[in-house]
Amino acid sequence: MAEEMKVIYERPRSWANKVTHYCPGCTHGVAHRLVAELVDEMGLLDKTIAVWPVGCAVLGYEYFTFDSVEAAHGRAPAMATGIKVTNPDNFVFTYQGDGDLASIGMAEIVHAAARGWPITVIFINNGNYGMTGGQMAPTTLLGQKTTTSPLGRTPQTNGFPIRVAEMLAQLDGPAYIARVSLDSPVNIRKAKSAMRKAFNAQVRGIGFSMVECLSTCPTNWKLTPVESMERIRKEVMPYFPLGEFKVAQGVL
Amino acid sequence: MSDKVLMKGAEALAEGAIQAGCRFYFGYPITPQNETPEYMSRRLPEVGGRFVQAESEVASINMVYGAACAGVRVMTSSSSPGISLMQEGISYISGSNVPCVVMNAMRGGPGLGNIAPAQADYFQAVKGGGNGDYKRIVLAPSSIQEGVDLFVDAFELADKYRMVVMVIVDGLIGQMMEPVEFKTKVDVSTLKTPEWATVGRHGRDHANVITSLTLDAAGLEKWNLKLQAKYAQVERSESRIEEYQMDDADYAIIAYGTMARIAKTTVRVARAKGIKLGLLRPITVWPFPAKQLQAYAPKLKGALTVELAYRQLFEDVQLALCGKIPLGWFGRGGGVVPGPQEILAAFEEQFGKGR
Amino acid sequence: MERVSIDEQQCKSCGLCVSVCPVKILIISDRLNARGFRPAQCTDQDKCTSCSSCALVCPDIAIALYREVKA
Structure with missing residues (x-):
């Protein structure tokens, strides 16, 4: 009996097929892969322009086969706005970490969300500044030790972590806001479905969309990749609950 | 248009930019140049362009950066403290080799200073302001008519050299009224999207990437030498008096x-x-x-x-x-x-x- | 042909695929790849259920999955 091999999973076409610079077990790679899969599946390769951040994903443009620009730290939503305004039919997304988006770039993300223009933001929340060596981020949890909160983050000295998805969902501009987690196969499937909705919110011209991805940073967390996934479930999710915080009519 | 019209400087300069083919403007209010963004917000939609009021000068210049990557004629304007905030973006735009025009209606400083005419941003404009070895072409009109004429040159020079071109004026030129004639009208349909622009691949066999990042030192030195060669060419060809x-x-x-x-x-x-x-x-x-x-x-x-x-x-x-x-x-x-x-x-x- | 195909040169030995495989057929091998990582390896191709868990968690896009179908 003749047999053929059916493809269950292969690398996306939008993936440039290079070995990334990310540390072993870092979920940036997972988020990258989901982006590439969706760009393939939704036929967006020819019209995509990605805006990369300053942070671990600064070299993101090396790994994809669509057009890319590299923004200044925190300014990706402004740059994406400039690109989208000049080319409204293109698909424009930013990919930003928590220092980039929630600290130095807070003004840009809030106003991009408030304008509500159809751009998409993939937001990586791993609770620290990974690229610079694990300093405290706006998303660092209370009690969490980082290189700049060596005794653990306290409200008295460092203030409180920011829940970006909930905050932006208060605005009228966004069409789709969700928080997902990249900690397990089931949650990664859900993450992809949320990203699909976010991409669709732009493709269908409905409005601004953002997916916040709870992610790991095994190197700076000083945990193994597997322990890092467990930490997301045990420590991060209780503070940063998963869910859809804004779903405008027509987003699917 | 060949007749002279009486216009306020800040508005005439905005119209000059539009006649020069500018279709995208991003800016943030600051005195003494508010008439420029106000005029742009009225006029650009009439000519098929877009005006965006940004949340800050930092955002303005980065929106300009994005639009510049798409290869369109784009500008922003501001006044001294706002231009200071744009220095990061100007450095990135220069490091990425994309063109744009920035107008500075210079006012008294340092700090908040005042809104009276000044030329104290000269060093910032011609020597630097942002980080790294870069230059901008800086045009300094002394009348409204000259400013209008120079805007055509500003966009052409920006495109030709893929550089930031600054037009420096002050509140005096911005606020006075003079008869002005728009001699050159650029037909934007004749402007081609440059082959380096990030506008989506649309069948192109490779991805375009625009970045100011080069991690390896030898590579970045090589890139700097390329920029320096360009600046030397501009110095040889473009100085005017x-x-x-x-x-x-x-x-x-x-x-x-x-x-x-x-x-x-x-x-x-x-x-x-x-x-x-x-x-x-x-x-x-x-x-x-x-x-x-x-x-x-x-x-x-x-x-x-x-x-x-x-x-x-x-x-x-x-x-x-x-x-x-x-x-x-x-x-x-x-x-x-x-x-x-x-x-x-x-x-x-x-x-x-x-x- | 393999059901689980691991690109050993892409693998960084993070072990996430090993941790999520429901039928426990993935291990970290004792070989080194060109970058000095010990790549993941499948010990029993026939037991693979094509659940895709390993490919889903792999941050390095190193895993491809196939399944026989009757022609």
């Missing part, structure tokens, strides 16, 4: 922009008194017209630099002429604008009666 009453001049005033406009009256007053004074007015302050100044050195007994700042333009004059002829300087700061007689008095104090 106006020579006023210089044919028989014994002395020259060196001034640009508003200050040069006032100094022209000083020249006339001085000549009425028998002093053979002329004016050398850099139209490009970068590239600085050093060669043109040097050509006059053998004929001149001295030159007085006049500016609305403290020895900023003077530094470039010194670099060009130091040791060749006696140099004097006169300036006012903080938004105080000297009149023609005050300049003449300064000249006579430093150079005698000019005989």
Whole structure:
């Protein structure tokens, strides 16, 4: 009996097929892969322009086969706005970490969300500044030790972590806001479905969309990749609950 | 359009940019140039363009950066403190080799300063401001008409060299009204999207990437050398100067922009008194017209630099002429604008009666 | 042909695939790849259920999955 091999999973076409610079077990790679899969599946390769951040994903443009620009730290939503305004039919997304988006770039993300223009933001929340060596981020949890909160983050000295998805969902501009987690196969499937909705919110011209991805940073967390996934479930999710915080009519 | 119309400077300059093919404007309110974004917000939609009021000057310049990556004619305008906030973006845009135009209606500083006319952002405009080794072309009109004409050049130079072009004016030029004629109208349908633009692949066999990042030192040095070669080419080809009453001049005033406009009256007053004074007015302050100044050195007994700042333009004059002829300087700061007689008095104090 | 195909040169030995495989057929091998990582390896291709868990968690896009179908 003749047999053929059916493809269950292969690398996306939008993936440039290079070995990334990310540390072993870092979920940036997972988020990258989901982006590439969706760009393939939704036929967006020819019209995509990605805006990369300053942070671990600064070299993101090396790994994809669509057009890319590299923004200044925190300014990706402004740059994406400039690109989208000049080319409204293109698909424009930013990919930003928590220092980039929630600290130095807070003004840009809030106003991009408030304008509500159809751009998409993939937001990586791993609770620290990974690229610079694990300093405290706006998303660092209370009690969490980082290189700049060596005794653990306290409200008295460092203030409180920011829940970006909930905050932006208060605005009228966004069409789709969700928080997902990249900690397990089931949650990664859900993450992809949320990203699909976010991409669709732009493709269908409905409005601004953002997916916040709870992610790991095994190197700076000083945990193994597997322990890092467990930490997301045990420590991060209780503070940063998963869910859809804004779903405008027509987003699917 | 060939008839003259009476327009306020800040609006005429905006219309000049539109006639030069600018279809995208991103900006943030700041005095004394608010009429420029206000005009853009009315006019750009009429010509199929887009005006966006950004949340800050930081966002404005990065929106400009994004649009510039798409290869369109794009600009922003601001005034001194706002331009300071844009320095990061200007450095990135320069490091990424994409074109745009930035207008600065300079006001008194440092800090919040005031909203009166000044030229104290000269160093920031011509020497740097942002990080890294980069240059912008800096055009300094001294009338509304010249500003309108220079906007056409500004966009062409930006596209030609893939550089940031700055147009520096001040509140005086922005707020006064003059008859102006729009001589050149660029048909934007003739402007082609550059092959490097990030506009989506749309069948292109490779991805376009625009970045100012080069991690490896040898690679970044190579990139810098490429930029330096470009800047050297601009220095060779693009410096401009106006020579006023210089044919028989014994002395020259060196001034640009508003200050040069006032100094022209000083020249006339001085000549009425028998002093053979002329004016050398850099139209490009970068590239600085050093060669043109040097050509006059053998004929001149001295030159007085006049500016609305403290020895900023003077530094470039010194670099060009130091040791060749006696140099004097006169300036006012903080938004105080000297009149023609005050300049003449300064000249006579430093150079005698000019005989 | 393999059901689980691991690109050993892409693998960084993070072990996430090993941790999520429901039928426990993935291990970290004792070989080194060109970058000095010990790549993941499948010990029993026939037991693979094509659940895709390993490919889903792999941050390095190193895993491809196939399944026989009757022609």
